[in-house]
Amino acid sequence: MARRVSIKDVAQRAGVSWKTVSNVVNERPVVRADTREKVLAAIDELGYVPNHIGRDLRGGPTRSIALVVPELQNPYFARLAERMQAAARERGYTVSVEVSLHSAEVERAHVRGRTARPVDAVVISPSALEPSDLLDRRSGPPVVLLGESLTAAPNVVHVAIDNVSSAADVVRHLVGTGHRRLLFLGAEGAVRSTGTDRLAGFTAASRFAELPLEDALIRATGAWDRESGREEVLRALEEGIAFDAVVAGNDLLAIGALAALRERGLRVPDDVAVVGWDDMVEAAWTVPTLTSVAPDLDALVAAALAAAISGAERGTEQDAERDAGQAAAGADDSGKRGASRTGGAETVIAHRLIVRESTRA
């Protein structure tokens, strides 16, 4: 349909130069009140919205952040995305939700800034990313990792609950309600991840409580979804492994466990207790309802956003410094930059165990 209305249309309508319109839009205090009114009126009549593309191209901050999640099928990520977008909107930022579908390539591209549209920062819940992807990068936007510290790398910070202690909390709760043979669902490979940290906490606490820790009680799953959880619990049952509780790496796996136990006629929590992580909304609606480790989601979103924005603003400053430096004399400012980029900051988010029917004594 008709052409988009540009700053020049507004200028013409208001009878001023189009640079003046820019001054009004950007709330620069140099415009006389009546000129300002005229311009505002014209903006309103024409329904003008500044085209951010012009600004973006101009350089400087785009005020946009990419949120990269492995999938949106997992309601935890869906909720996270929804909250992050709403919270960012309030702060004048735009969040573009990118679904990686567990593709290392997609994750890498974002982390390295190899995307068609530049952003000021990327918040990523990594799934296939490897430490080297973060260490190798010679450039790229500030990165906020949701979850474990894959590795310490410059310009990368982490926001996560304390997965090791939350796992210990889970074990304590289970031991306190009389369970001893705990099956861990969702063991993962070598790269440090949410799963490896939860397992580490599980193992440490189990050892401390002198619980059995046979290999057969530590189970990997194909994926972290309902069906994988169900299949792995069925498999354990078929193998004749005895256990009186399932500690699942997330709620989806736990829901699958619930289904497997029901299929085999085992009662939850009487025969087997079940716990998960994430406190998805669904956890309050399963039969029986599901005990789960709940991250303080508001805090998580706020911290991730704050880190992204501060990274974005720092990034912009640095660019300014660097440009200034280059313009001045091509000076080597590596010292200065190194200082402001010390990475490895980790924000720990509070969590609590929401006890529901799947683990009552």
Added chain:
Amino acid sequence: MARRVSIKDVAQRAGVSWKTVSNVVNERPVVRADTREKVLAAIDELGYVPNHIGRDLRGGPTRSIALVVPELQNPYFARLAERMQAAARERGYTVSVEVSLHSAEVERAHVRGRTARPVDAVVISPSALEPSDLLDRRSGPPVVLLGESLTAAPNVVHVAIDNVSSAADVVRHLVGTGHRRLLFLGAEGAVRSTGTDRLAGFTAASRFAELPLEDALIRATGAWDRESGREEVLRALEEGIAFDAVVAGNDLLAIGALAALRERGLRVPDDVAVVGWDDMVEAAWTVPTLTSVAPDLDALVAAALAAAISGAERGTEQDAERDAGQAAAGADDSGKRGASRTGGAETVIAHRLIVRESTRA
């Protein structure tokens, strides 16, 4: 961190003019093979990704589509978004997922193209949008409405399952399994919507089957989520309304109904059968599992995307035509434009009723 690598860096590295790089990137067949190789090598070494912002600003297609959904908390929308983004990626388009949180203002802004970054088309699952929002607009991107035809408007098409007949299918299934007092959950207001169409089909089929249709059996809910479904069923029960089946406007409401019935000691499906719409993944995991109307999601995504892309391409052509016309003589090309913009196209997506435990005889 370091400046983004631009087309000029590549040109310098390859020892050609930067316009030649553009020719290579855009696969224009005017570049000699060895020049081309050199450029490709430089692109690879530098990790150059064309900055789409430059293209966007240049005008013409951005190859990006906005998908506006009311919420991501509803797993149906989350899955839709995930699929749409993946499908679009395959076709060289970008999908930006925008959560409106049921805000009429946000929905309106997108439909009118009053957004900070222009897109080629918008696919929207409207929640608060009114017919006038579509009729009034004098400009804006091609719109694909997911769901009912709010109204016939130029440059707006619809993609949806046949909600009226799917509701009739639900009633037929219920009558066939011996149910007569059906409670409808999720009645909505005056504006035509998914809910009103499902209710219309429900009402028509009920009348045809000579089922009771008292006002008390048609229930509105606060929202279309689990808790609203639960509350409304509890309310109906408290009012002493007798019913032997619940027809819920979506699966979330149905899951709430399941919980309410369980709380009151009613057995599903023996005492009360329950059906929903959407066939969310969760429907296969509830207790009992939930009978649901499943849209052919692949077809829905494909149709919505095809409609958006064809709208986008048509839009671009028109712009070209218009510009040409203006350049030539400021000719009035309204006739031409009117013809290519005839709106009101509706694509009907196949659906089927997935029968699960919540309605077995």
Added chain:
DNA sequence: CTGAAAGCGCTTACAG
């Protein structure tokens, strides 16, 4: 307080 200039990265005609 307002106006004219330069430039962000790219593409689209056009000239050589």
Added chain:
DNA sequence: CTGAAAGCGCTTACAG
């Protein structure tokens, strides 16, 4: 086949 020019919408110095 390759190069130089203009312009998309905007902001950021700078001049009047």
